Amino acid sequence: MASEEIGTLFQQFVLEVFLARYPDLLSFAGMGRDGGIDLSQTRDNARTIIECKAIGEDGIQQSQQRWRKVARHLQTNLQEPAGPPSGQPQYGPWYRREVPIREYIFCSSSKLGGQENLDRLRKEISDFFDELANKHAHLNHLRGLEVSVLDWNHFESQLLNHRRVAFRWFPGSLLSGFSLLDDFRLSTGFRSYLDNDRLPYFSRTDYLSTRSVPSSTIVSEEDLLVELEEGSCTGIIITGVGGVGKSRLTLELGRKAQQRNWVAVRAKSSLNVQDLDSLVQNAGNALRVPVCPPKDLPHDLQRPLAPQFLKPLPPIHRFHAERAGLRLRAVPLLRYRKLGAAR
Secondary structure, eight states, X not given: OOHHHHHHHHHHHHHHHHTTTOTTOEEOOOTTOSTTOSEEXXXXXXXXXXXXXXXXXXXXXXXXXXXXXXXXXXXXXXXXXXXXXXXXXXXXXXXXXXXXXXXXXXXXXXOXXXXXXXHHHHHHXXXXXXXXXXXXXXXXXXTTOEEEEEOHHHHHHHHTTOHHHHHHHOHHHHOTTEEEGGGOOXXXXXXXXXXXXXXXXXXXXHHXXXXXXXXXXXXXXXXXXXXXXXXXXXXXXXXXXXXXXXXXXXXXXXXXXXXXXXXXXXXXXXXXXXXXXXXXXXXXXXXXXXXSOGGGSOGGGOSOOOOEEEEEESOOOOOOOEETTEEOOOOOEEEEEEEEEEO
């Protein structure tokens, strides 16, 4: 994934974390031409500016370098008393006296390495704005700007109080009793035959093309997903004798669901009612809770259910990066759909 896309998605993540505190926050996707303003809120004739930097290396050095690049751009484009240079209107808000910038928050996706480094960078940013105000009379309203520096430690702690945001961006970390379908390993033993590289998939369409079936039959995997998505169906149980292809069909449905921007997870054999309760709590009221959890199924159906599907409404970008060993992924508000295989 391109660094620009990761940066845009980190900006979206920061926006969601801050919305409770700054409900009027606006996002500006300038792709490097945002005037040092990624997010902005204007309230009570004062403005808060938030700058977001997606940085893949922990420690203060990279964050410091990224800030200094912002500082150079500000220094270059805020010199003229009449306003920013021609073609650079994005720097205009820094000139505003009628709605002055009172707060500046610098957000880094890296861990800076302790409070001392946070304080160092905060002081460097504060000193920059004070020097800018002292040097240019048209910028003296920036003197005494309230500056904060927030690193990934801050956002980790915030996610504890923003469970819905945590579920949207880190579904795997909150799915006790479940695993993401992408984490399902097919490399060894019988499972290796569930992979297309080892055994090409023989689809429902291929199979039913050789049979005489009623016109009402759902022919393709895509039609099954449409039924889950648009119809009244909230779940499917696939039955059959051993080896008929139940597991392969559920996996193929899961893969196709992902292509339709669903989030597909696989229930572990240890799944219990408490795990389902936790899923509902983490996802919030946007989930439709399954009426019949696995342990309450009839005895002959008490086998691991897999995969389960969480259907997003509406689709938004996915964010793939590495942070603390977790796969970051933006997922939208969710509806719950279930799919099980049993004999």
